Amino acid sequence: MSAATEKVHQMEDYQQNEDVLAEDVVAGVSETAQKDMGKVAIIISFMAVVLLVVFFYGLNQNLTSLTAEVKDLQAVRGEVEALNSQMAVVDGRLVELEKLPTKTRHIIMDGIIEEMNQKAAYVGAQLSEEEQAKLAKVQELLKDVQSGLQK
Numbered sequence: 178m179s180a181a182t183e184k185v186h187q188m189e190d191y192q193q194n195e196d197v198l199a200e201d202v203v204a205g206v207s208e209t210a211q212k213d214m215g216k217v218a219i220i221i222s223f224m225a226v227v228l229l230v231v232f233f234y235g236l237n238q239n240l241t242s243l244t245a246e247v248k249d250l251q252a253v254r255g256e257v258e259a260l261n262s263q264m265a266v267v268d269g270r271l272v273e274l275e276k277l278p279t280k281t282r283h284i285i286m287d288g289i290i291e292e293m294n295q296k297a298a299y300v301g302a303q304l305s306e307e308e309q310a311k312l313a314k315v316q317e318l319l320k321d322v323q324s325g326l327q328k
Contacts, residue, residue: 290323
């Protein structure tokens with residue numbers, strides 16, 4: 178009666194089978210783990226690429242809008258410079274307008290003094306020589322005032 182023909186197993190057989198079985202399990206687990214880690218690495222790589230695309234797109238949009246804002250800012254600067262030059266012209270005209278009442282007053286006074294000179298000349302023709310000399314002094318003073326107003 179041998180152990181091989183009978184259904185009797187020896188411990189040594191189990192120990193050898195257990196070692197082989199353990200090696201097979203370890204080999205199967207490591208192979209499965211390597212396949213799973215490869216899948217995880219591919220998924221992580223894909224996610225990294227997707228994130229890079231999203232970040233690039235967002236950055237590109239920010240740069241595009243920033244470029245548009247810079248162009249708008251340059252246009253606004255040009256408009257501000259144009260408005261500043263127009264305001265300088267308006268300020269110059271305003272100063273001229275402020276001077277107009279004084280000029281107008283001088284023109285009116287000049288006309289009045291000219292009228293007084295003409296009336297004095299008419300009256301002088303009817304006066305005596307002594308009175309004409311006094312009137313000539315008055316006319317001289319009026320001409321001085323008139324020339325001062327014309328300056």
